[in-house]
Amino acid sequence: MSGSMEIAHIQQQTDKMLELKLSQLKKIAKEKGLQDQAIEAAVSKPAENEDDTKGHVIALIFQAACLKASASPMGRKKMQLGESAFSEATDLQSNAVQKLGLGASRLESSEPTYVQKQTEKMMELKVSQLKQLAKKNGIPDEVIKAAVATPVDDENDTKGLLIRLLFKAACLKASPCPATPVQDEDDMFCTVCEGCIRPPFHEGPCCDGQLNELVPLSSEEECIDVGIVADELAQHKAMKESVSKKVEEEVRQKAAAAEARKQMALEEEARRRAAEEHARQMATLEEEVRQKAAQEEARKKAALQEIWRIAAEEAKQKTAEEEAKQKTAEEEARSISAEEEAQRKVAEEKARRRAQEEEVEIAEMDQRCVDIFLLCCKESRVRTPIKGTILYTKFMRPLRPPGTSVDVKDSSFNCLSNFLKFLEGEGLLRLKPGETDPVVTEIRRDACHNYRFVAAPRNASVNVASPIDVGNSFRGVGPNLKLSWQ
Numbered sequence: 127m128s129g130s131m132e133i134a135h136i137q138q139q140t141d142k143m144l145e146l147k148l149s150q151l152k153k154i155a156k157e158k159g160l161q162d163q164a165i166e167a168a169v170s171k172p173a174e175n176e177d178d179t180k181g182h183v184i185a186l187i188f189q190a191a192c193l194k195a196s197a198s199p200m201g202r203k204k205m206q207l208g209e210s211a212f213s214e215a216t217d218l219q220s221n222a223v224q225k226l227g228l229g230a231s232r233l234e235s236s237e238p239t240y241v242q243k244q245t246e247k248m249m250e251l252k253v254s255q256l257k258q259l260a261k262k263n264g265i266p267d268e269v270i271k272a273a274v275a276t277p278v279d280d281e282n283d284t285k286g287l288l289i290r291l292l293f294k295a296a297c298l299k300a301s302p303c304p305a306t307p308v309q310d311e312d313d314m315f316c317t318v319c320e321g322c323i324r325p326p327f328h329e330g331p332c333c334d335g336q337l338n339e340l341v342p343l344s345s346e347e348e349c350i351d352v353g354i355v356a357d358e359l360a361q362h363k364a365m366k367e368s369v370s371k372k373v374e375e376e377v378r379q380k381a382a383a384a385e386a387r388k389q390m391a392l393e394e395e396a397r398r399r400a401a402e403e404h405a406r407q408m409a410t411l412e413e414e415v416r417q418k419a420a421q422e423e424a425r426k427k428a429a430l431q432e433i434w435r436i437a438a439e440e441a442k443q444k445t446a447e448e449e450a451k452q453k454t455a456e457e458e459a460r461s462i463s464a465e466e467e468a469q470r471k472v473a474e475e476k477a478r479r480r481a482q483e484e485e486v487e488i489a490e491m492d493q494r495c496v497d498i499f500l501l502c503c504k505e506s507r508v509r510t511p512i513k514g515t516i517l518y519t520k521f522m523r524p525l526r527p528p529g530t531s532v533d534v535k536d537s538s539f540n541c542l543s544n545f546l547k548f549l550e551g552e553g554l555l556r557l558k559p560g561e562t563d564p565v566v567t568e569i570r571r572d573a574c575h576n577y578r579f580v581a582a583p584r585n586a587s588v589n590v591a592s593p594i595d596v597g598n599s600f601r602g603v604g605p606n607l608k609l610s611w612q
Contacts, residue, residue, distance in 0.1 A: 140241055143184050144177060151183040160186055181240050188297065241293075248289050253281060256288040263295045283366075491537040493581035495545060498522050498532050499554070503574040514546045514557075514564035552577065 143151065148169070155165050168182040248256065253274065260270050273287045316322040319340035322332035332340040502508065502521045518534070526532040539545040546564045549555050553573050558565040 140181075140184060143187070144180055146180075148176060148180055148183070151180055151187070155183055155187050158187055178240075185240075245289060248292070249282070249285055251285075253284055253288070256285060256292070260288055260292055260295070263292055265291055265295050488536070488538050489581040491533070492539070493579065494526070494530065494532055495522075495534055495537055495539070496549075496579040496581070498525050499549065500574050500577065500579075501525050503554075503569055503571055508569060510569055511558065511565050511567045514542055514566055517566055518542055552579075 146154070152165055152169070156162070164186060165183065168186050169179055171179070171182050173179045173182070248259075251259070257270050257274065261267065269291065270288070273291060274284060276284070276287065278284055278287075316324050316326050316328055316332055319332040321334045322340055324333055334340055499522055502517075502525055505525065506521050508517060508521055523532055534540070534542050534545045537545070539548060543564050546555070546557060546566065550557050554570055554577060555566050556568040556570070558567050
């Protein structure tokens with residue numbers, strides 16, 4: 127029980143200081159009187175995470191608290207590492223928290239601290255091993271014997287006292303006690319040793335009233351004596367009583383919580399029964415409402431069926447009237463359709479005749495354009511290369527028969543470029559490739575001499591006028607006109 131309380135007490139004090147940031151801990155250490163070099167050395171020690179670095183700074187703060195508590199001889203004799211040093215460090219930490227305006231919420235540490243680890247490790251040792259460890263760390267034998275002989279509840283309490291003394295000794299070794307008080311010539315007696323009757327700055331050893339030599343106490347003898355065991359035990363008992371009160375308070379709270387849960391369960395059961403009764407009443411009421419609604423629905427359905435019957439009769443009568451009207455309309459539509467069909471046939475006949483006439487005219491223009499080109503090749507000495515537009519305007523058009531016209535736009539060629547490409551395809555001439563304005567590079571007069579073109583309309587039943595007779599030199603028979611762009 128004692129070991130658990132020791133661990134809980136140290137863990138509580140350490141965790142409260144772990145809540146602060148590293149910068150806040152450094153500020154507290156500086157206010158405690160620690161030098162900047164010592165603080166920076168603690169911060170620069172190797173650490174796995176920020177909590178380990180905080181632990182180094184907290185250890186310095188504890189040491190500073192011990193030094194402050196041991197500023198006077200009486201204070202050194204009453205100094206206690208467990209409660210007084212930790213309490214003073216905690217008070218200093220609380221003041222820093224208030225200055226910085228921070229809350230006092232507890233930080234739950236997922237890993238045990240260094241002090242907690244060491245305490246748990248030493249609690250596993252026997253009392254004899256702890257006595258040897260205390261003697262090895264410079265604790266006087268009479269102090270160890272007093273700690274062991276102190277009446278306690280169990281062995282763990284004895285271990286707790288020895289562990290607290292070990293922590294105190296370690297702290298004193300890491301933080302030496304203040305120097306010997308400075309003597310003043312105005313003092314009546316020497317202040318180096320308590321009880322010395324010799325004057326200040328005397329030579330030789332100090333002496334008491336019976337001329338016995340006095341030896342100045344060492345730092346550890348001043349700080350750790352037999353009286354400290356009683357103080358540690360009193361502090362331990364006070365802490366144990368505090369923990370017991372907390373345990374009793376927790377038990378009382380748990381009992382109160384259990385009673386509250388029981389009361390809440392009873393209230394919940396009462397509410398459940400009331401809800402079930404209310405649900406039953408509501409179900410009865412809903413069943414009555416449903417029956418009334420079903421009767422009302424049946425009356426509405428009968429009225430609606432009567433309305434549908436009347437509407438069906440009216441619809442049937444209206445349908446008969448509509449059918450009569452539809453028959454009359456169909457008769458009128460058939461009469462109108464017959465008239466429209468007759469008019470359509472007349473219009474189609476006119477369009478067909480007009481198309482035939484146009485086809486005859488286009489075929490005649492195709493024949494005329496080709497024949498004029500052949501005639502131009504025979505009667506005109508055209509030099510190549512020559513632009514197609516010049517060939518057409520200056521050589522071909524002047525050779526057209528009187529009273530006729532030659533215009534490729536009125537032919538199936540549609541333009542001069544298509545006409546010249548047709549002649550090139552028939553092997554009558556050659557065009558310069560890549561020119562937007564066609565340029566004739568060669569006229570094949572031998573092919574023109576043996577070529578004969580007969581234009582035929584799309585409708586073969588249409589008669590086309592005979593081609594122009596350009597002389598007996600045109601003895602060949604050319605293919606019918608079939609153009610890809612038509």
